[in-house]
Amino acid sequence: xxxxxxxxxxxxxxxxxxxxxxxxxxxxxxxxxxxxxxxxxxxxxxxxxxxxxxxxxxxxxxxxxxxxxxxxxxxxxxxxxxxxxxxxxxxxxxxxxxxxxxxxxxxxxxxxxxxxxxxxxxxxxxxxxxxxxxxxxxxxxxxxxxxxxxxxxxxxxxxxxxxxxxxxxxxxxxxxxxxxxxxxxxxxxxxxxxxxxxxxxxxxxxxxxxxxxxxxx
Numbered sequence: 001x002x003x004x005x006x007x008x009x010x011x012x013x014x015x016x017x018x019x020x021x022x023x024x025x026x027x028x029x030x031x032x033x034x035x036x037x038x039x040x041x042x043x044x045x046x047x048x049x050x051x052x053x054x055x056x057x058x059x060x061x062x063x064x065x066x067x068x069x070x071x072x073x074x075x076x077x078x079x080x081x082x083x084x085x086x087x088x089x090x091x092x093x094x095x096x097x098x099x100x101x102x103x104x105x106x107x108x109x110x111x112x113x114x115x116x117x118x119x120x121x122x123x124x125x126x127x128x129x130x131x132x133x134x135x136x137x138x139x140x141x142x143x144x145x146x147x148x149x150x151x152x153x154x155x156x157x158x159x160x161x162x163x164x165x166x167x168x169x170x171x172x173x174x175x176x177x178x179x180x181x182x183x184x185x186x187x188x189x190x191x192x193x194x195x196x197x198x199x200x201x202x203x204x205x206x207x208x209x210x211x212x213x214x215x216x217x
């Protein structure tokens with residue numbers, strides 16, 4: 001299947017985080033446990049109190065500059081910066097799923113589709129008022145568990161209102177937390193979205209790598 005670029009799309013099927021689901025449901029689609037190789041004691045905050053930190057993703061398709069919103073999504077931004085950007089986790093990972101005209105998903109697998117170790121799951125801040133509009137970045141999660149995001153993120157190529165929080169504590173409608181936006185390189189996101197993908201699983205036929213993720217502000 002050949003994606004035709006980032007246009008107008010509103011899929012009813014939010015992106016699913018490719019993580020294990022071992023653990024227990026709290027009765028409200030709540031939390032579960034994912035095994036990790038790194039314990040919470042290894043987390044040292046790199047947040048620094050900046051309300052709108054910026055990160056540059058250098059990919060094999062070009063550069064994407066992100067402006068994060070720590071005012072609206074403090075825990076999510078702290079997790080992204082501290083546990084994954086600062087540690088070099090994203091370096092060498094790929095965009096492993098492309099929803100044509102919808103979104104691009106990455107941050108967990110390397111080029112051999114081997115998942116990298118993740119840290120503890122975080123609280124879902126999808127009720128922060130930010131919407132899954134074209135050009136925004138949001139955290140992926142297990143669709144069956146509200147608070148299950150770790151490292152995977154997606155960039156919206158279209159307005160995806162079906163991914164938004166709608167005031168419910170049900171896992172199917174709690175939404176996906178937006179925590180920033182693309183301020184440079186949306187054309188690169190569009191280019192990735194136009195990559196030919198496998199019709200069965202949405203994986204790009206061309207390996208699209210995140211070469212580095214660096215905080216610049």
